[in-house]
Amino acid sequence: MGAQQCSAENPDPRSLSFKLGNETIRVVTLHKEEILESSKVLDAILYVTSMRQSADLLYLAAPRLLATTLDNQIFKTHGLGLILFDDRKIEETIEGRITPALEPKPINTAAVPDQNLLSEFTILKSMYAQMEKTIEDMREEMKAMNHSARTTEPQPPIRPESIELPRPPTAYTIAPHPAQGPLPSFFNNNPWLDVLSRRGRAEEVTPLAG
């Protein structure tokens, strides 16, 4: 028997709550329109982490497009699960881990900074900066795609005496972009990142020749 949704126990509209045996699972979903706003992405991630006291397993569900901007290692370190979805399927990319509930810390008037907290904050800060830059790139790419879709010329008729190929719709721009963020410029708008990231997965198209 699979997990059962327990909406009655979960008044929170931002998350879904499930029961699997004795375990409570909470899933916060990030929608397609939200991934273009870096503040909403960060808010969702922080919201997931804030629910640690109320659930055994925590997941963030996000559109697959966001996958290249997320650092898997950080999710694994903090025991957060990651579910990626698109129009065809939903996939658990990182398995959530049960982490011990944090006990409330005693109030310490000496105000010694918690090193763990500081390092987590630093990691989140760098994640935020990287995501902001990547989301900006994605915004530019979508603008370019919208523009080329509006300006694509009608296809010429096929003449019987020769093979005349219709003009291709613009897919990915090949012209190099100035380097942005920590990755070299030849990463920008490169469709191979998505193609190669699917290598070895069951749904991948079989190669034509070996």
Place this chain on the structure above:
Amino acid sequence: MDFGTSDFKYGPITCGEDPLIVNNRGYFPDRKSVMYKAFESTPDVVVGDQVPLYLQSTEDLSSRLVYPMRNGMIEKADDNAWQVVSALCQYGLNTFSSQQNNGFKGYYIVASLSAISPRYMYERLMDIFKENNNGLIRAATVIPQPFAVAIGHGVTTCVVIESGHGNSQVCPISKYPIRNAQVTLNRGGGDANAITSEILKDAGYGDLASEESFVRKAKENIGLVPAELDVAIAEARKNPRKFRAKYKVPGTRVEVDLEKDSWTRFLIGEYVFNPNHEIFESYFSRGMPRPRDVKMGDTTFRGMLDFGDAIVTSVEKCPVELQSHLYREILLSGGNFSWNVPANLENVAVDAPAKIKSLLRQKGIKNVSVKMTASPQFSVWHGCIIYGFAVPENYEWDWQLLEGWMKFGS
């Protein structure tokens, strides 16, 4: 790691836009020499920036200085060449070994070989990585250079045409290399050098025609690709002053001037793309080697196939529904496609993409897109970096597909 015919390009993603480069060669010091005996730590083979320090002007370099991948392939039993490759791998890894961060578990190595490399080269390279591990290699893979070019250029469905010194390959790619559709030509920059040498001899420069480095420079400076050979020859004969082919070696008095025979400059470019014109028969009959079909291992190198026929032959080995997509993205890579078009000869001389389009038009293929790779020197390395970054670490090496990660680290 890009093992090119002349250069070894290497480095991790932290190198940024450009890799580090050293010559793809190794020097085997004479063990009887004073140099070797004086410096006990002298290795058996020297690679990288240390090579010039060991070269001695009086010795015969041809036996001691080894260029392992001059023609893209290494013979199975060529131990010296494999030793050079191993030394270069070590050299590349050791360049970055001191820059490891805490928790470093080893690099993911992506090496790139010529498209014509047989399976034993992949096996041997994997053995080299295993031998040179020393905790620096977490996993390794090998990908063909045209595949790396397509990745570096950002096009998932295309035909990559790689043309180097000894041969050229036409490689269709559709998310994977389509290996059984690959067509290899036994023709490259070396053949353009050969026809240039004959032209120089006919023009009275026999002494210069025998110096390989001069012939290559002359080819680069006076060679042109004609839009249409017969038209170009007629125009050049009518107006020899406009088409005059003249080249002077900088800093010397050495100069060639083809004068009224300047029309022959168009033969140099035409020969690379299409050696079938009847005008070349006179050169063959006088002893210039005719490019022949040669079989090496599983690969047949076609000698006289022009580039248009080679592309059509290759694409038509692919599924019909894919063919139009392949013609839409043809990428040219390699030094043999770098041809100048002088400003005043634009209607008669063309660059490589235009020539390929013209050859395809003659076969009835129109509205194709042919481009030079944006970064011809580094596109293979760019592709290797992207491949290493994106491919999941649990994608294991497959000897059928010749893809995936061969794990070495723990």
